[in-house]
Amino acid sequence: MAKVDYEIPETHEFPIIPSIMEGAMAHSSPFVAAEEFQSDMGFPSPEEKGQLIEGWKEKFLELMEDKLSKYRSLQVFMDICVKCGACTDKCHYFIGTADPKNMPVARQDLLRKVYRRYFTFAGKYFPKLVGAIDLTEEVIRDMYSYFHQCSECRRCAVFCPFGIDTAEVTMAARDMLAMIGMGQKYSNQIIPKVHKIGNNLGLPEPALIDTLEGLEEEVEEDIEIKVRFPLDEKGAEILLVTPSADFFAEPHIDGLIGYAKVFHATGVTWTMSSKASEAANFGLFIGNYEQMRQISLRIRDAAKELGVRRIIFGECGHAWRVAYNHLNTLAGPWDFLDQNYPIPQHILEFTKDALDRNLLNIDKSENDHMTLTFHDSCNIARASRIGDTVGSQFTTPRQVIKAVCNNFHDMAAETIHDATFCCGGGGGLLTDDLMELRLKGAQPRMESLKNVVADHGVTHMAAIGAICKSQFTKVLPYYGMTMDQIVSVHQLVSNAIILEGQGEETSDSDDADEAA
Numbered sequence: 001m002a003k004v005d006y007e008i009p010e011t012h013e014f015p016i017i018p019s020i021m022e023g024a025m026a027h028s029s030p031f032v033a034a035e036e037f038q039s040d041m042g043f044p045s046p047e048e049k050g051q052l053i054e055g056w057k058e059k060f061l062e063l064m065e066d067k068l069s070k071y072r073s074l075q076v077f078m079d080i081c082v083k084c085g086a087c088t089d090k091c092h093y094f095i096g097t098a099d100p101k102n103m104p105v106a107r108q109d110l111l112r113k114v115y116r117r118y119f120t121f122a123g124k125y126f127p128k129l130v131g132a133i134d135l136t137e138e139v140i141r142d143m144y145s146y147f148h149q150c151s152e153c154r155r156c157a158v159f160c161p162f163g164i165d166t167a168e169v170t171m172a173a174r175d176m177l178a179m180i181g182m183g184q185k186y187s188n189q190i191i192p193k194v195h196k197i198g199n200n201l202g203l204p205e206p207a208l209i210d211t212l213e214g215l216e217e218e219v220e221e222d223i224e225i226k227v228r229f230p231l232d233e234k235g236a237e238i239l240l241v242t243p244s245a246d247f248f249a250e251p252h253i254d255g256l257i258g259y260a261k262v263f264h265a266t267g268v269t270w271t272m273s274s275k276a277s278e279a280a281n282f283g284l285f286i287g288n289y290e291q292m293r294q295i296s297l298r299i300r301d302a303a304k305e306l307g308v309r310r311i312i313f314g315e316c317g318h319a320w321r322v323a324y325n326h327l328n329t330l331a332g333p334w335d336f337l338d339q340n341y342p343i344p345q346h347i348l349e350f351t352k353d354a355l356d357r358n359l360l361n362i363d364k365s366e367n368d369h370m371t372l373t374f375h376d377s378c379n380i381a382r383a384s385r386i387g388d389t390v391g392s393q394f395t396t397p398r399q400v401i402k403a404v405c406n407n408f409h410d411m412a413a414e415t416i417h418d419a420t421f422c423c424g425g426g427g428g429l430l431t432d433d434l435m436e437l438r439l440k441g442a443q444p445r446m447e448s449l450k451n452v453v454a455d456h457g458v459t460h461m462a463a464i465g466a467i468c469k470s471q472f473t474k475v476l477p478y479y480g481m482t483m484d485q486i487v488s489v490h491q492l493v494s495n496a497i498i499l500e501g502q503g504e505e506t507s508d509s510d511d512a513d514e515a516a
């Protein structure tokens with residue numbers, strides 16, 4: 001755990017809304033993408049590093065006009081806020097940093113004030129009366145800072161009586177900023193790797209093959225059963241599209257082992273793809289629909305080339321948000337897939353169905369050393385379902401956990417389901433240059449976790465978001481917990497599942513030992 005020169009927020013038994021501290025996070029900005037990363041994305045770069053492109057102001061306003069006419073929701077969000085204040089204390093970044101510009105309404109206002117100035121009658125002629133401001137370089141830099149202090153989690157939208165979605169405002173702002181030379185380095189560095197290599201990590205095919213072979217050996221050593229991790233196998237029934245963190249990071253990789261065991265136990269044929277070896281879609285984070293489309297099209301190409309009949313997504317929050325909501329419009333029609341199954345399907349739906357049909361042999365006691373709680377990933381909780389009923393995104397993961405674990409306790413009601421708190425690292429903010437924001441933004445989730453640890457003896461938190469898992473492994477130690485307290489849901493499935501033939505040799509030899 002690296003030492004930091006700022007204070008980690010305290011956690012309390014009951015949430016405390018902080019007194020505001022003007023400018024507390026004004027210094028927080030992610031690295032701006034250098035020319036190479038802007039040009040890799042096809043985005044313009046300024047002549048001098050750190051400057052804006054020539055004619056930036058006209059360009060920004062032109063883009064804004066275009067977005068306002070294309071996306072009616074954005075226009076409505078700019079117009080209808082009544083400043084009721086219901087959202088002000090709902091953002092984890094405000095709660096953790098006390099910076100008033102991290103209140104969702106204030107974040108929206110960074111764009112709204114410019115909107116008023118250039119796109120409303122009152123703002124054009126009486127700007128001061130309606131809080132309209134000129135678009136200056138200072139305003140742009142403020143936007144860059146605070147629109148990168150929003151994880152697009154939509155918690156504020158749940159509490160806004162008008163449903164104003166700050167995530168959408170953030171996405172629009174980030175896209176416009178990138179187009180005037182202020183793209184974010186972290187996202188712009190990652191997206192081209194997906195196009196060139198197939199995944200966010202830049203893990204080439206030979207390395208992927210090596211990793212998967214290593215996993216097969218590891219699992220065989222562990223349970224003495226050969227569980228396959230197939231790659232690019234034509235004619236397989238299912239294409240698994242999973243976040244690349246599942247190939248190497250802890251606890252993600254234990255989740256991947258869990259998916260493989262479930263597929264093995266149910267007898268389906270499946271494969272991963274080297275072309276689409278990434279479920280993540282950072283096009284969402286930068287608010288660029290064309291990037292979202294191109295990233296999604298890799299999955300379509302891979303599915304067609306491999307001749308699969310079904311597509312299943314692994315544990316990744318924002319990937320599922322994009323897939324659930326947009327895969328059809330971005331990369332459909334999917335008429336070449338089997339229409340008897342959801343397109344796409346979440347791995348938890350598959351596992352729950354297998355559990356319901358008694359296809360899995362489960363020994364829940366294998367997880368008895370843990371008492372679990374569950375972190376609802378915001379992208380899944382507030383932007384999708386996992387199943388076909390209202391609220392299935394909350395019930396399905398819990399049903400699976402309870403089917404494989406004896407000990408489970410939810411965190412406080414006001415911090416789960418659609419009121420869940422973001423892990424603090426979502427929305428393209430999982431970068432070391434935003435570590436202070438990530439640590440402070442994690443405060444509300446850490447608080448509810450610590451309370452359920454103290455009150456109910458919870459030892460571990462399960463999650464189904466790849467970013468959530470990475471963020472928690474990093475922040476848990478700063479809040480007095482350990483990084484291994486975060487687990488994948490399919491890690492729990494993996495622990496509890498007993499595959500056919502598993503343990504037989506061991507018990508035979510045990511019998512022989514006893515007889516001898």
Ligand code: SF4
Pocket residue numbers: 090091092093102103104107149150151152153154155156157166167170422
């Ligand atoms: S979308 Fe989430 S991170 Fe962004 S302002 Fe709303 S609550 Fe905060």
Ligand code: SF4
Pocket residue numbers: 080081082083084085086087088104105159160161162163164
């Ligand atoms: S809750 Fe909605 S209407 Fe009220 S201040 Fe926030 S964004 Fe505006």
